[in-house]
């Protein structure tokens with residue numbers, strides 16, 4: 496029972512064949528056409544200048560448009576270095592890395608920015624993979640903070656997140672300057 500005075504969120508019933516297209520940790524539904532959902536997630540990364548990635552896309556495609564609901568947002572906003580800013584399904588750089596590990600860019604992704612993982616130093620890269628490889632991506636579950644249970648201290652996870660976030664942000668700005676001088 497809802498307590499008196501409590502706030503509630505209500506949305507319209509999403510009618511039609513409900514499909515989980517992507518989860519929040521790299522899963523891409525192999526039985527569905529995911530061209531648009533994948534490109535949309537990629538677009539959110541590009542358009543936010545690498546600060547967020549909207550994923551965990553699920554809902555209904557009715558032949559003319561998609562209706563998505565209950566997404567997850569991975570945030571790597573600088574300089575807050577947030578991890579979990581958008582709730583327990585916000586996996587920060589780990590969610591973003593996992594998306595790009597499994598996403599194959601399609602024709603709709605043309606010109607969209609991708610994270611420059613090669614800029615991350617080897618010192619951090621090993622632990623980064625330890626986190627992103629910690630869960631089998633074939634599952635369509637939605638993952639939460641349990642990612643932190645990968646055998647690394649919470650402080651190390653946070654340091655790792657912040658360092659990778661900073662590296663990606665710096666390489667992004669650097670890339671823009673280079674483009675501007677051409």
Ligand SMILES: [Zn+2]
Pocket residue numbers: 533534537598599600601604607
């Ligand atoms: Zn793409």
